[in-house]
Amino acid sequence: MNVNRISAIFEKxxxxxxxxxxxxxxxxxxxILAVFYSRMGDGEDLPLFVIxxxxxxxxxxxxxxxxxxxxxxxxxxxxxxxxxxxxxxFIEIIIGKSLVTTLLTxxxxxxxxxxxxxxxLLNAKAMIGLIxxxxxxxxxxxxxxxxxxxxxxTTAYMMPLMFLFGFTPMVESLQFEEGSMxxxxxxxxxxxxxxxxxxxxSWSHIGIVSLWTLGAIAFTYICYIRTRxxx
Amino acid sequence: xxxxxxxxxxxxxxxxxxxxDQISFHVSEGEIFGMLGPSGAGKTTMIxxxxxxxxxxxxxxxxxxxxxxxxxxxxxxAQIGVLSDNSALYDRLSVxxxxxxxxxxxxxxxxxxxxxxxxxxxWGEQKKIVSKLSKGMRQRVLLAKSFIHQPKLLFLDEPTSAxxxxxxxxxxxxxxxxxxxxxxIFLNTHDMQEAADLCDRVAFLxxxxxxxxxxxxxxxxxxxxxxxHITTFxxxxxxxxxxxxxxxxxxxLIADGAVKEMHTDNPTLGDIFLNITGKELV
Numbered sequence: 469m470n471v472n473r474i475s476a477i478f479e480k481x482x483x484x485x486x487x488x489x490x491x492x493x494x495x496x497x498x499x500i501l502a503v504f505y506s507r508m509g510d511g512e513d514l515p516l517f518v519i520x521x522x523x524x525x526x527x528x529x530x531x532x533x534x535x536x537x538x539x540x541x542x543x544x545x546x547x548x549x550x551x552x553x554x555x556x557x558f559i560e561i562i563i564g565k566s567l568v569t570t571l572l573t574x575x576x577x578x579x580x581x582x583x584x585x586x587x588x589l590l591n592a593k594a595m596i597g598l599i600x601x602x603x604x605x606x607x608x609x610x611x612x613x614x615x616x617x618x619x620x621x622t623t624a625y626m627m628p629l630m631f632l633f634g635f636t637p638m639v640e641s642l643q644f645e646e647g648s649m650x651x652x653x654x655x656x657x658x659x660x661x662x663x664x665x666x667x668x669x670s671w672s673h674i675g676i677v678s679l680w681t682l683g684a685i686a687f688t689y690i691c692y693i694r695t696r697x698x699x
Numbered sequence: 700x701x702x703x704x705x706x707x708x709x710x711x712x713x714x715x716x717x718x719x720d721q722i723s724f725h726v727s728e729g730e731i732f733g734m735l736g737p738s739g740a741g742k743t744t745m746i747x748x749x750x751x752x753x754x755x756x757x758x759x760x761x762x763x764x765x766x767x768x769x770x771x772x773x774x775x776x777a778q779i780g781v782l783s784d785n786s787a788l789y790d791r792l793s794v795x796x797x798x799x800x801x802x803x804x805x806x807x808x809x810x811x812x813x814x815x816x817x818x819x820x821x822w823g824e825q826k827k828i829v830s831k832l833s834k835g836m837r838q839r840v841l842l843a844k845s846f847i848h849q850p851k852l853l854f855l856d857e858p859t860s861a862x863x864x865x866x867x868x869x870x871x872x873x874x875x876x877x878x879x880x881x882x883x884i885f886l887n888t889h890d891m892q893e894a895a896d897l898c899d900r901v902a903f904l905x906x907x908x909x910x911x912x913x914x915x916x917x918x919x920x921x922x923x924x925x926x927x928h929i930t931t932f933x934x935x936x937x938x939x940x941x942x943x944x945x946x947x948x949x950x951x952l953i954a955d956g957a958v959k960e961m962h963t964d965n966p967t968l969g970d971i972f973l974n975i976t977g978k979e980l981v
Contacts, residue, residue: 470773470806472803472806473803473804473806475803476799476800476803476804477800477804479800479803480789480792480796480800483792483796484789484791484792487791487792488791545787545789545790546785546786546787547787547788547789549752549785549786549787550786550787550801550844551804553750553752553776553779553781554776554801554804554805555773555774555776555777555804555805555806556773556804557773
């Protein structure tokens, strides 16, 4: 792995981000939501599912959304081909391209959590879970970005992904019958597992989130191989 | 001199369509090799096979002594440069920022940026934003990007297609300089003058097959009628076969002071292509 190449891609993406008005608003979304929810609490601690709702929005909109758009733009404009034909390896390209997203995700998440109350997440298990969850959304974003052919198409994928994986805690408020199949399925989703981790502290939830992350990595790798060779 | 590219009986099919059929040739180290053909002849597909962006259907292919499938390794990718019709730049960034990225990816000193911009006649335009560049300027920056790392082997697909004659001539001089410094160049073009000016050898590709392959001068000689074309002061056009039997007739015309113009038949590469395929090089 070559640090110079990674930092060259990071530097380029950072400059590109400052000139890309389309991406500017995204990191503000979780912060605005956090302000909104914190005013609903009447001074009491917010329930865990609301905190994880903000985590889900941050990870789906900023982490996955950013990566999706950045990768899709590289693919649409053929600049990804320049990177893959250069000595940079797939891992170096992915790390380099993820750094700006990582920076913005955590800046946005920390500000949002400070507004809402970071207390319930200040323990080792929650931190480990949050990091693994971050990688799930990161690879999901990269994979979809490589899968779609245009930036325009990312919107079609981003919305369902945001609702499925980001807004998972909202499913319970949709009045499904207790024990219904829909609720059982959504209970296995990463954000639901993180809420359960906060409730019972079992490592098994981190294991399930890790499986989701491995799935996202495999999806990204398949999409990369598909883009490396023209059909 | 070793062969930097070896292509043997290569075939490429896209579903039922055969894009390249039984292609065989080699490119020697230090050579400028031209592949001429009209649009859709299979020239770009050939480059993509050699850069590992496409997989071949059949045959053997070696570039820099390896199968191009090994090009995912950094050490090989650092030795090749590619400019094709789908090469691209980052639109929101400046020319300098674009070249800086590739200088760093190839681990070359940033001083190389000024050198390559000079070679493509773009010195002084570093700060311009790529989206504001004309098509020709963008093409020159792409060209600069393709050889910023002084590759051992450079693939160029229609490098001067968007350029005016002045810039084309400048680019040709730079490519010759690059070649003298040790870069082997594989050039795809449909510009016969470009091929004649630059290439040591050319191959005519038509309908996925190589129809001819030789030095431009050898091809011109092969397809020449070897006749003298004479215009007299009486505006008479004469075509006299270049044979010993006709020597006296030609000598007499000269001795009589009747010759206004005299030249041998010298077909252009375009004429030869038309002769072989019945198609224009467009």
